[in-house]
Amino acid sequence: MSSKKVSWGLFSLLIVAILVLSACGPAAKTPVATKSTEVEVFSWWVGPGEADGLAAMVKIFNTEYPGVKFVNAAVTGGAGTNAKAVLATRLAANDAPDSWQAHAGQETIATYVTPGQVKPLDDLFASTGFDKVLPKTLLPLISQNGHPYSVPVNIHRSNVLWYNPKVLSAAGVTANPKTDFKTLDDFFAACEKIKAAGKICLSLGAPWTAIHLFENIMIGTIGADKWNGMWTTPPTTDWAGADVTAGIANFAKALSYTNSDASTMSDWQPASKMMVDGDAAFNIMGDWAYGYFANPAPNGLALKPHVDFDWAVAPGTYGIFNFLSDSFVLPTGAKHPDATIDWLTVAASKAGQEAFNPLKGSICARTDCNQALFSEYSQDAAKDWTSNVVVGSLMHGVVAAPAWSTSIGTAISLFQADTSKTADFQAALVAACKADGTCK
Numbered sequence: 001m002s003s004k005k006v007s008w009g010l011f012s013l014l015i016v017a018i019l020v021l022s023a024c025g026p027a028a029k030t031p032v033a034t035k036s037t038e039v040e041v042f043s044w045w046v047g048p049g050e051a052d053g054l055a056a057m058v059k060i061f062n063t064e065y066p067g068v069k070f071v072n073a074a075v076t077g078g079a080g081t082n083a084k085a086v087l088a089t090r091l092a093a094n095d096a097p098d099s100w101q102a103h104a105g106q107e108t109i110a111t112y113v114t115p116g117q118v119k120p121l122d123d124l125f126a127s128t129g130f131d132k133v134l135p136k137t138l139l140p141l142i143s144q145n146g147h148p149y150s151v152p153v154n155i156h157r158s159n160v161l162w163y164n165p166k167v168l169s170a171a172g173v174t175a176n177p178k179t180d181f182k183t184l185d186d187f188f189a190a191c192e193k194i195k196a197a198g199k200i201c202l203s204l205g206a207p208w209t210a211i212h213l214f215e216n217i218m219i220g221t222i223g224a225d226k227w228n229g230m231w232t233t234p235p236t237t238d239w240a241g242a243d244v245t246a247g248i249a250n251f252a253k254a255l256s257y258t259n260s261d262a263s264t265m266s267d268w269q270p271a272s273k274m275m276v277d278g279d280a281a282f283n284i285m286g287d288w289a290y291g292y293f294a295n296p297a298p299n300g301l302a303l304k305p306h307v308d309f310d311w312a313v314a315p316g317t318y319g320i321f322n323f324l325s326d327s328f329v330l331p332t333g334a335k336h337p338d339a340t341i342d343w344l345t346v347a348a349s350k351a352g353q354e355a356f357n358p359l360k361g362s363i364c365a366r367t368d369c370n371q372a373l374f375s376e377y378s379q380d381a382a383k384d385w386t387s388n389v390v391v392g393s394l395m396h397g398v399v400a401a402p403a404w405s406t407s408i409g410t411a412i413s414l415f416q417a418d419t420s421k422t423a424d425f426q427a428a429l430v431a432a433c434k435a436d437g438t439c440k
């Protein structure tokens with residue numbers, strides 16, 4: 001073997017070694033992408049009537065993604081009163097959960113999209129076909145500059161008047177809530193009878209439920225167009241004007257028929273329970289209450305629709321669907337982005353939504369769910385969603401940014417303490433609108 005041949009052989013070996021090493025090189029430097037093994041999902045679905053739907057969707061998730069552990073980071077407290085504060089603290093500390101519950105509308109846009117806390121989901125919407133089935137009303141409420149930023153899982157109705165038929169008939173109320181409460185005065189006439197019979201007319205719970213009541217009394221007084229006009233920039237309904245004054249007068253009257261211990265109640269459930277227990281005739285609450293009334297024990301009360309409880313829309317709101325929608329987001333800098341996409345894929349899916357919504361009392365945020373899986377109540381709601389005039393909820397994040405709705409909530413709490421101060425209350429509402437920048 002000549003030395004020339006040897007050195008040529010060595011040279012070839014060297015070349016091969018360099019090629020092999022350079023092929024391996026990048027892989028050695030970049031860690032091999034491993035699939036996340038968990039996803040932490042943050043919501044406020046803990047209590048009775050809240051947890052069942054989430055559990056059903058998690059079951060679907062576990063079947064479809066057995067390698068990913070679902071970590072339930074739910075924080076108790078209806079309407080997210082505690083949860084949102086906890087979430088804000090976590091976000092400020094750079095400790096974002098992998099996904100969290102956010103209401104479609106101003107809550108998502110002002111709190112999470114504008115400050116860049118969440119990522120656009122165009123790819124997920126396209127790859128799952130969610131963009132084809134999401135109701136058109138919802139798209140602008142989760143979008144900025146044409147990009148969607150959250151996955152809506154449901155549509156809830158805020159303006160539901162739940163009632164106890166036995167209490168009504170025992171008090172001699174002959175008016176039918178489904179057809180005869182065209183105005184607030186029609187409703188107040190029934191309240192007089194109920195009061196005379198020694199019962200509470202309208203049960204009310206923890207402070208946030210007063211904001212929920214306020215929005216529905218205001219809509220019942222001024223109607224859909226003027227309600228919408230309170231939230232346009234600039235508002236076409238004058239916050240200092242006679243329409244809002246009339247809504248405030250009706251709100252004061254409605255409060256006069258509520259239980260005096262409302263502000264000490266822990267949440268919405270005790271107030272809804274007062275009604276089904278026969279201590280109160282009516283309760284105005286979103287249709288998550290349906291899950292609480294009808295779901296099996298221990299989370300539900302396993303009650304019979306039309307017998308133990310019944311429903312109509314809030315007085316004065318026939319033909320109006322006051323809505324809200326829960327959605328989930330993909331944080332910027334998520335700890336487990338691929339598992340978050342898995343979660344959002346289930347949240348967007350037909351199977352996920354068909355498991356979740358029948359137990360949650362909501363309807364799907366998809367146009368193709370099988371209605372046979374839903375209760376009579378939800379089937380009614382689904383029909384109304386497509387045929388009624390749809391307006392957005394204040395308490396549940398649709399029409400106002402959180403800072404504005406918090407100021408309105410503070411004004412409502414003060415007013416609850418002394419309902420004779422109607423002018424002060426209206427002035428506080430005007431100030432809140434100005435502070436938001438919507439009113440001049």
Ligand code: GAL
Pocket residue numbers: 044045050077078079080103156286288324325326396
């Ligand atoms: C709403 C939420 C509903 C329900 C309700 C009571 O804000 O959108 O899903 O959980 O609060 O907690």
